[in-house]
Each structure stands twice: as structure tokens, then as C-alpha cells.
Amino acid sequence: MNNETVLQVNNLKKYYPVEAGFLKRQVGTVRAVDDVSFAIRQGETVSLVGESGCGKTTTSRCIVRAVDPTDGEILYRRENGEIIDLAKISQGDLRPIRREFQMVFQDPFSSLNPRMTIYEIISEPLRVHNIGNQREREDRVADLLQRVGLRAEYMRRFPHAFSGGQRQRIGIARALAASPRLIIADEPVSALDVSVQAQVLNLMMDLQDEFGLTYLFVAHDLSVVNQISNTVLVMYVGRVAEIGPPLELFRRPLHPYTAALIASVPKPDPFNLQDRVIPEGEIANPANPPSGCYFHPRCPFVVDICKQEAPPLEEIEPGRFVSCHRAREIELVV
Amino acid sequence: MSQSTRSEAVASHKIDNGAPLLEVKNLHTHFFTGEGVVLAVDGANFEVHAGKTLGLVGESGCGKSVAAKSILQIVDKPGRVVDGEIIYSSQVSAGQEVRRDLLRLDAGGAEMRAIRGGEISMIFQEPMSSFSPVHTVGNQLTEAIQLHTEMSDKEANETAIQWLSHVGIPNPTQRLNEFPYRLSGGQCQRAMIAMALSTNPRILIADEPTTALDVTTQAQILNLLQRLQAETGMAMIFITHDLGVIAEVADEVAVMYLGRIVEKAPVKEIFRNPKHPYTKALLTSIPRIDAQPRERLPSIKGSIPHPQNRPSGCPFHPRCPAFIAGTCDVKEPQLAAVGENHQASCFLYPGC
Numbered sequence: 001m002n003n004e005t006v007l008q009v010n011n012l013k014k015y016y017p018v019e020a021g022f023l024k025r026q027v028g029t030v031r032a033v034d035d036v037s038f039a040i041r042q043g044e045t046v047s048l049v050g051e052s053g054c055g056k057t058t059t060s061r062c063i064v065r066a067v068d069p070t071d072g073e074i075l076y077r078r079e080n081g082e083i084i085d086l087a088k089i090s091q092g093d094l095r096p097i098r099r100e101f102q103m104v105f106q107d108p109f110s111s112l113n114p115r116m117t118i119y120e121i122i123s124e125p126l127r128v129h130n131i132g133n134q135r136e137r138e139d140r141v142a143d144l145l146q147r148v149g150l151r152a153e154y155m156r157r158f159p160h161a162f163s164g165g166q167r168q169r170i171g172i173a174r175a176l177a178a179s180p181r182l183i184i185a186d187e188p189v190s191a192l193d194v195s196v197q198a199q200v201l202n203l204m205m206d207l208q209d210e211f212g213l214t215y216l217f218v219a220h221d222l223s224v225v226n227q228i229s230n231t232v233l234v235m236y237v238g239r240v241a242e243i244g245p246p247l248e249l250f251r252r253p254l255h256p257y258t259a260a261l262i263a264s265v266p267k268p269d270p271f272n273l274q275d276r277v278i279p280e281g282e283i284a285n286p287a288n289p290p291s292g293c294y295f296h297p298r299c300p301f302v303v304d305i306c307k308q309e310a311p312p313l314e315e316i317e318p319g320r321f322v323s324c325h326r327a328r329e330i331e332l333v334v
Numbered sequence: 335m336s337q338s339t340r341s342e343a344v345a346s347h348k349i350d351n352g353a354p355l356l357e358v359k360n361l362h363t364h365f366f367t368g369e370g371v372v373l374a375v376d377g378a379n380f381e382v383h384a385g386k387t388l389g390l391v392g393e394s395g396c397g398k399s400v401a402a403k404s405i406l407q408i409v410d411k412p413g414r415v416v417d418g419e420i421i422y423s424s425q426v427s428a429g430q431e432v433r434r435d436l437l438r439l440d441a442g443g444a445e446m447r448a449i450r451g452g453e454i455s456m457i458f459q460e461p462m463s464s465f466s467p468v469h470t471v472g473n474q475l476t477e478a479i480q481l482h483t484e485m486s487d488k489e490a491n492e493t494a495i496q497w498l499s500h501v502g503i504p505n506p507t508q509r510l511n512e513f514p515y516r517l518s519g520g521q522c523q524r525a526m527i528a529m530a531l532s533t534n535p536r537i538l539i540a541d542e543p544t545t546a547l548d549v550t551t552q553a554q555i556l557n558l559l560q561r562l563q564a565e566t567g568m569a570m571i572f573i574t575h576d577l578g579v580i581a582e583v584a585d586e587v588a589v590m591y592l593g594r595i596v597e598k599a600p601v602k603e604i605f606r607n608p609k610h611p612y613t614k615a616l617l618t619s620i621p622r623i624d625a626q627p628r629e630r631l632p633s634i635k636g637s638i639p640h641p642q643n644r645p646s647g648c649p650f651h652p653r654c655p656a657f658i659a660g661t662c663d664v665k666e667p668q669l670a671a672v673g674e675n676h677q678a679s680c681f682l683y684p685g686c
Contacts, residue, residue, distance in 0.1 A: 051548035163637040164394075193393040194575060195653075198619040198633035205630065220549065223621040227631065246627040264553035265623055266578030270601045273582060278553040282518055 001039070001075055001083060006182055006214045007063070008039040012072035012087070014058050018287055030287045032058040033069075034238035037313070038231075040182075043208065045215040047225040047246075050235035051261075051283055056218045059235075060184050062087070063216065064103060065094055076101075079181065099129045102175035106187035108167035112159040118145070118170055119155035125178040144173040148203060165196035169203065176207065186218040201227055222265050226250055234258050237284045237294040240313055243321040251334070254322040257295045259332040293325070301330050353423065354381035355569050356405070356454075356537060361418035363397070363404045372641045374400040374413060376593035379669065382537060387563065387570040389584030389601065391577065395641055396590040398573045402539045405571075406450045407441040424453060425536070452482040455530035459542040461522035465514035471498075472510030475529050482533040497528035501558060520551035524558065531562060538563075539571045544579065556582060577620055581605060589613050592639070592649035595669060599676040609678040611656045648681070656682055 001008045013035060018028035033055040040046045048056035062069040065086060074086040079100065086094070102125065105111035112121055122144055123137045132140065142152035148169040159167060168188060175183055188204070189197045205228060208215060219225050225232055226246045234241045234255065242255040253259045260279040279298040284290055290297050296306040305325050313323040324330075363375040375397040382388050390398040403409045405420055420436040439446040458464045465474060475494040479485060485493065491510070498506035501524040514522060523543060530538060540559065544552040560583065563570060572583050580587055580601065587604045589597040589612065597610040608614045615634045636653040639645055645652050651662035661681050670685040672678045679686050 051550065163640070165637045193638060194577070194616060194620055195393060195634040196637055197621065198631040199635075201621065202630045202633060205628065221621070222549070223623045223625075226623050226625060226627055227621040227629070229627060250623050260550060262623065264549045266553070266556070266576065266582045267624075268577040268581050268605070268617070268620055268622065270581040270584075270605050276553065278557065279550050280554075282520060282551070283548065 001077065004041045005039050006042050006077055007216070008073075008075040009059075009063070010037050010073040010075070012036045012059060012062060012074065013070045014055075014062055014067060015070045028287055031238045031289070032286060033062065036072075036235070036238075036240055038233050038240070038243060040214055040216060040231075042181075042214055043212045044230040045208070045217050045228055046231045046233060047217040047219060047229040048233050048235060049219055049222060049225045049261075050241075051220060053237065053283055053286055054235040055238040055286075056220075056235050057186055060186055060216060060218050064098075064101060064184055065089075065091070076182075096129075099125070099178045100180050101182040101184060102178065102180040104168075104171050104175050104183060104185040104188045107191050108164050108171055109191075111171055112167055114159055116158070117155065118157055118159070121159070121170060122155070122174045122177050125174065129178055131178060140177065141173075144176055147176070147207070148173045149199075163196075164192050165199060168192060168196075168200050172200075172203065172207070176211070179211075180213070182214045182216065184216045184218070187220070188217075189224060190219065190221060197224070204228065222250065222261060234261065237286050237289055239294060239310075239323065240321070241295070241323060243313075245319060248320065253332050253334060254316065254320060254327045255295075255324050256299045256301050256330070256332065259334055260298070262334045293323075301326050355384050355423060356382040357419075357421040358401070358405065359419040359421065361401060361404055361420065362416045363400050363409055363413055364416050365413040367412055370642050373593050373644065374641070375404065378418075378588075378590070378593070378595050380588045380595065380598065382569045382571055383586075384536070384569050385563070385567045386585040387572050387583050389580040389587045390571060390573045390590060391575065391580050391587060392590035393575055393638055395592070395638055397593040398590050399541050401590070402456070402541055402571055402573055405436065405539065406454060406456060407436065407439075407446060408450070422449070422454070424449070448482070451478060451530075451535075452533045453535055454537045454539065455533060455535035456539040456541065457523070457526050457530045457543050459545050461519060461526045461543075461546070462514065464526055465522065467514055470511055470513055471517070471525055475510070475525070475532060478529050479532050493532060494528070497532045498525065501525070501528045501531075501562075502554075503528070519547055520554065523547060523551075523555055527555075527558065527562070531566070531568075534566070535568055537569045537571065539573070541573045542575070543572075545574070545576070552579075559583070577616065589616075592641070592644060594649060594679065596650065596680070597676075597678040598669070599673070603673070603676055607673070607676070609672045609676065609683065610650075610680050611654045611682070612650045613678075615653075615655070648679075656680075 012033055014033040016030040017026045020027045036059055050056050061067045063074055069087045075083055076086050077083050119141050122141045126137050141155050145152050150169055189200050229246045232246050232249050233243045236257050241257045263276045264278055281298045284294050292307045292309050293311050296302045311323045311325045313321050315321050358380050361375050361378040365372040365374055378401050392398045404415050421433055422436050423431040423433045426432050476490040479490045479493055495506045503509055503524050544555050584601045587601050588595045591612050597613045618632045634653055647663040647665055648667050651657050667679040667681050667686040669677045669679040672683045
């Protein structure tokens, strides 16, 4: 783990047992996250992208320890340089460290308590971590509200008085309150209207530059991910398909699944409607995945080895990792 | 996806004498709530032509779904159509058309019930919650078919199986006896489409049919709808907030904002030559997969006003970069021609 790395995830696994019958015997395992590794550098954004059930949210929840990982390491470098493994630490020891990483949630309507004022919502992390007195907290909340583009007077109001975009700004202000270093944002703009999405994305990028924040961004929308990321991690049924910088990954994908995702995104351009090659079939069931590479039943480039062996994640070009047996030989066009 | 051959259940409706199949004129649908009247649709005008797709695009609360529901008279209470005309030309026999104002029909009467789900069908955003969870897929499909035809149980069953296989559901015979929870989201939407099309509708209203689906499934469903439209010649009203989807499926586009249509044009014209500041801003503010990463997007200031807090004059004026004080906040612009087949409602253009 080099000095610039804030978070390094090594071989993270989260398995859920499938139980059946009166005695709750375990009849199978759902591999929600299966051997995921990546690193985030200070001040950068890594995005986890994929379709439903790909394990992107579970990965992010393991990192904040909302769920306990089954296996693997989550190495986090603290402000003072100390490195701790979040996967193994007890909840009690984790508590003081929690201030350093905060979450922004998808649904701005259900993630704010309707009975609390905006001041109470934003200052809650300060109360939890015993930061400042009443006076200082009020100043901090006023300052945060202005930073996210709202007026300081709004702190006495309740969430119902705000629109979706404004509420998401409040959620961001709350995440920033305790001066965190790492923000984990799970689909922060997908519930917002298009005209408001751009505002919130711009705000998140501005705050990142201003405070040197590190983001782990979870999303399903490739266009949004392209806009905000330094590194994109494409997941499929709990495994990593491909990692790379967005500019290269979206123009010249190395994994057939990435190419399929890109082809499936409807482009706002009625002048270039080409016949798209869309993957057939459905996303594999993580409780009963196919053999070998999980994508093989839908992959147009499938050969025998794909059905037998799961491909390892390899760096085949500098900064570009892919798990595909045929990544070196196939030419993917998008 | 199983690509079955064209089944016999599919009837073709390709008649286009230039007259629209459906004309919505000056539609006003208001909601009478305890806190006041919400003008959900406030003067909408659009036409639907046989074999063509009209894309209704807009953000939340712009009235696109309410406008579509008004056509079928299924607006939820306390909403009510207060003004306007919805002229639909029914086919009574080969080559003979009757033009009727759907709003003058009794919502629960025989005529309207024959049209709703029969000649005009609708599919919804949440396929899972659009099916009854306590009846089998087959039960629900055959019910729809028998409501609109005189088929026997056996015939209806066969038609249902044909349709399920036609929309690409594997093992249709087995699926017929299963409950909706057994189907994935994409399969459920396919079954919904099978149900909507099993009565050979002339117009299909699709209300955000792919919004709840994953992107690869969305692409499959969009392809399916386009294939079925090419086969049956049905017209579609496609409601969405996603301009990418619009670019792909629509022939004509109507952009809505706070209950009004602010711009209307053929799809290429909308993307090449948008006239209304709202349309322009929408097109520049959407994130694109081929954009330069980490660049700031031009964004529209402010947010959509609360429907009970509707701005005076042009509803977009508080957010508009081209706002003209004393005009836009006082007078209401009208939809007027700004080019060939192109209408917009904005004071930047004469006649509005």
C-alpha cells in the first residue's frame, strides 16, 4: 500500500447462506461479493458500476461495516498514517474512526428524518463524535449549508420543505459535517431529475477539489460514472469484470460485458442509430451462478475454457485490469 | 431470447391516410386537493399517428403520465379532466372509421371499456406491481383476452402462449401456470407487453416501461417494442424522462414542463435544433458516456417548482437563462410554429 492510497480492498468476500426448511439447514450460498480487490488514491474517485445484484452496494456496505465481510482485507490509512484493517476491527474500536468516512444515500426522501430540523440532521455527526459546543455547531451547519448551495436560514426548517435536489444537498452537507476523508456515495443522483443531476454531480466534484475528498461512488448509470470517476470498476454477479480509467474503458473496453453494457446504454443521438449488439439472456443468479466465467452464457466470444475456469483479474495494459480469458485476442468495438 | 416467428395472433393495422389516430386538444387535468388545485396538465396538445411513436418527455411532475392516463380515463382521484377533447378514430369495419371524443364517453361504460385495454392498451413502469400477485400469469392474460374477444378458454390459452413466446419468454406453457413473483423484472415486463398486445391494440401507451429495469434488459425491451411495432403497425405513446431512450424510439417528441407542452418536433429536429430554452438546457445537462471525464456539466439553475407553487407567466421563467423581465413572468406563451413541423412556446419566437 503506497503513501497515496487511502483505501485498499484485497480479496473481499461476502457470502450469505441460503437456508431452507424448518431446521433452517443451509442449502446453498449467495456469493454477493466474490474476491473483489481495488485501491483508491487520496483525492480521487473510484466508481463501482454494474447491474442489479452485481454486488456493488454490498461492497460499499462492507467497507463502512454496515455488513461484516466474510473474508478479505479492507486496509484504510488514517489521517495520522496508521493503517487499519476495517474488515477485522471490532465495532467498538471502529467507532472513533467512523468520523473519517461518511455515506451519502440514494433516496433523499427516506434518508432524512422528517421529524428533525435541518440543523439537527446536519449536526448529528458532530453530536455523535462530540465535536464543538452548540454555538460552534450552528456556525458549522450554517457554513456547510452555504457550501452546498443552500441558505443558512434553512437550518430551522424540516426536510419536507425541500425538493429532491435540495435534500440531496442536505445529505451531502451532513456527510461533510465531521470533516471526513472518504465519502461513500451509493447512487447519489439516480433518484434526481436530469436537470438537477448535473448540479449535484458538479457540487460533488467541487467539494472534492476543495477539501481533497476521496470518493467511492456506487452507480448503475455509465454516463454519470464517466462524468465523475478517475477509475471505474465494472462488476458482474459479485466479481470484478474490468478496472480502468473511464476515458479508455468506455471507448475501448477489454471485457465483453463492459462492451455489452456500453452498447445497451441508449445514446441521446438520433442521428447514429446503429444496430446494437445487445447481450441476450438475463443476469446470472448469484445463488446459482454458471460455471467458469459467470458471463459465459451471454458472451458472444465464449470458448470452452470460459465454461470451465473462472478467469483471474490481470493487468494486461498499464492501469487496465480485466478478467477475461480472451481479453488479449478479441477486438471489441463500441 | 427466443425469436419466434410471427404468430397468427398478430393482426396488422397499417392504414395511414394522414389523419391522426388520436388527437389530444387543449387537455386540462386538474387535481382538487385539500391544499388547492394542482394543474397537472394545463393545456396539452398532441397527435398520435398510426405506426409512429410519440415520445412524451419531461421531468417528474410535468404531467406526462397524467396526460396519458387522461386518454384512458383512469386518472386517480382527486384528479379530473376539466377541459379539452381527445379525438380517437375507431375502426368499425374495414376502411370505415368513426371519430369520437373519448372524454364524452362514460368512464365505466361499455364503449370506453372496449377501448381501454382493447384498442388502446397501456404498460407501466413497475411490471412487478402491475400484475396481481395472487393470480397466475395465465389467468391474467386470458382474462384480458376474453374481455375483448369472444374466445373460448382453450383458444384464449393458446393465444396467451403464443404471445408469451412471441415476446421472448422461454417455456411459455409452463410460465402460464406460474405466479408473477417467479418472473424476473425483465420477464415480467415482457409478460406485461404480451398482455397489452394480446388484444391487438391500435395504440400502446408505454409509461416509463424500462425505467425500473437494468440497462441490458432495457435494451432488450426497447428492441422488442420496436420489433412488435414494425409487425403490428400500432402507434405508441412512449413516456420517459430519458432523452437517450427518446432518441432511440421516438418519431415525434413532445417536451413537457409543469403540465404544458413547451416544444414539439420530429426527433431529429429536437436534438439538432432545439428551440425552447428548457429543451436546450436539458440536452446540454445530461451526462454522456462519450464526454470528457471530470468536466463540469452545464446545469439548469434551481429546481422544478412545487406544483402548488406554480410561477406566473411562463412556468420555466425562474430557471430560464433567456428570461425577459416584464414579459416572461407576466404573460403566458402559446405553442406556435417556429419551423416546419416544429412548435415551441417561448417569447423568444414571434407568434408565441
